[in-house]
Amino acid sequence: EVQLLESGGGLVQPGGSLRLSCAASGITFSNYAMTWVRQAPGKGLQWVSGIGGSGSSTYYADSVKGRFTISRDNSKNTLYLQMNSLRAEDTAVYYCAKSPVNIVVETGYYFDYWGQGTLVTVSS
């Protein structure tokens, strides 16, 4: 059974930093591209960032480029999102999700398994 478990969310002041983690089980983690998707309170889904199975290719939404860094440790079956220079508008539930393909830009980059999410609140 595929399981994705996010952690690391919490309350942080504007300008602060936070690192989210997503522990995967039930899969050969390095075989699959992964992604972070967020949902602000009462709003829709917003793609944040994606990473290929090897970790060498990364992609970002314009709204987080230069502030957030996605990475993965395939030896630990864990995905990360380092969030710096946080803003109030980054407040959201952050989901990690697995893709059935290895490469982000490959046709068929979608998300077949999702974690339950972790809440990030940016407020003073």
Place this chain on the structure above:
Amino acid sequence: SYELTQPPSVSVSPGQTARITCSGDALPKQYAYWYQEKSGQAPALVIYKDTERPSGIPERFSGSSSGTTVTLTISGVQAEDEADYYCQSADSSGTYRVVFGGGTKLTVL
């Protein structure tokens, strides 16, 4: 920037057919995917590559594509289908990025 457009809401009575559309200029070149998000739960994939249904998804869920519009159809809607539905595709015209539609709230009357 590339956008996917969905109606904010759709309402149907139990047993009727619900159709949720998603429009985007790149849809003829990129597959579309559909996710169901029930209240308090994580999103779940219900349609992939325009028309394919993952295992475990009821047959009443189907997808279709025509030009710049894709459609999620739920036949014989049940009360448990009440949820938010999001389409997703990709924008590869410049730097690759994933795009979600704004979401459609399906209400079962």
